Amino acid sequence: MNYAIQTKNLCKEYKGELRVSHLNLNIPSGCVYGFLGPNGAGKSTTMKMMLGLVKPTDGAVRILGKTMNEKNRLTVLSMIGSLIESPAYYGHLSGRENLEIAATLKGVNKKSVSHALEIVHLNDVGNKKVKHYSLGMKQRLGIACALLGNPKLILLDEPTNGLDPAGIQEIRQLICRLPKQYGMTVLVSSHLLSEIDQMAAEIGIIDHGELLFENSLHVLHAHSQESLHLRTSEPKRALALLKEKHVPASLSTSGPDRRDTILSLPMLSDSELSGVLRALITDHIEVFRIEESKKSLEDIFLDLTGRSVCLS
Template sequence: MNEYLIQTKDLNFQFNNKRKILENLSLNIPKGSIYGFLGPNGAGKSTTMRLITGLLNEQQNESIYLFGETLSKQLPQIFKRIGSIIETPTLYLHLSGYDNLKLIATIQEVPNSKIQEILELVELSKFQKQKAKQYSLGMKQRLAIGMALLNDPELLILDEPVNGLDPQGIIEVRQLLKKLNKEKGITIFISSHLLSEIEKTCTHVGIINQGKLLFEGSLGDLGNKNKNITVDIILDEVEKYHSKLNGFEVTQIDSKTLQFVLDNEKEIPELIQNLVQNDFQIYGVNKRGGLEDWFINLTDKK
């Protein structure tokens, strides 16, 4: 069995001859993963997802593989194995949550008995008779994900699923995606510009810029490539401590902040202890690093 549910092999795409949107893009989305697809605006994320879901046609043959076979050879039956939300979810706001699901179930020839199962899964059973226009943004997004789940997909493809949601809505969608992955075994391919959310949700990431893949692997792999941790120490007044900074590699940010670059986060307690022993009056400690800093470091190089 192929260990990857999605693969692209030297995928290229352009709308005109002036600029390539995607250039030799080779992705490998492991079976059973939650794969975060990251990149600045215009990097090619949505174009990639539209190609994988067949909303755009490939411009060369055999560049996209799903479940170990080329996409072109599996159309249209492949979509019985996939659920997706690309761009804005399509909801019928004048219908109840139940009737939105029933409409899709009818189109897909899914038995109505499946509807209650989905409502419970996305935690909308109590609101199933309520019209979708009365739902919060988070509830609407969970309903849309429920509609994508009616055909019991093995693969779920979501483009910016938490875009515009309030913090509670973001948490609800995050919990749902983790539940789908852990309990249902669904592989999830998700794009987002919210790096902190990707870090909390995903097992693997791919980072692209200007249509080119900069990094792909697990979050642990990315962390190993970007080990430095930046720590900001907030003091009452930096000038008091200049004479005590011998031996420290430090940058002064402003009159009350010193910035230290460490090899890893295990050095933070040692740094704090050293500063306290040298009579530094510490008012705050801010650690920086993680996916956001790694992302910036990668994309700023291009």
């Protein structure tokens, strides 16, 4: 497989503590790669090492077939666009003027300014002063700056932070278009599960600087196992009865105060479930409710990290 980014045993130590620990990422070319983790997990530090803004304590970064080091740094950066943290801009200048300054600093043709404005849907307000832009428009201007020169790789660090739902949707749609229409690879970091779920094809989950999961989003969702929940009049006696009949079952709690005890079973065929219900009723155990349950993306994340991230 062709990889846009690979890291090998990448480490960063601050004050004797590893903030990024032996990280091995393999990011395929031509996709949106979601870099997911709670705040403080090491996402921004990793992305800064990819850009040569932070020097690794150990390990290596390989980008678009070249190793990121002092010798290759400028060559590698010429193929990358990035938006790390908040976009910088001159409020008294127009969006177009801001991009023209950025194009001069990056050494790219100013003709790419109009193309970048078109991609992020700001061409109609390109001559408007940036201080009059909405937060979402400013974020899109920052992405337009990253797109100057048509880079092969885009790194976006928490690009939807602070945006309202409409602004989030705009940025999400923009990011999803980049690989399909322009052949770019996009690495986007986020602590928002719902955003990564709707944007990325490939995903890496990091926590405390360590990579916990890396694969397609489809594989991550496959971790979600369906189960059956039965609410009965006597859950403990029901559990004992099913174990006697060699039906795998367990007790769990539900409800807002976690006081309701329910019977949890794996997914069963209709005939198997009918047999379970018949056995319970024959033993005078009432069945009040049957529900199908499936782990959410947040549940899967909690299983991997032991702590939560935001859903929206």
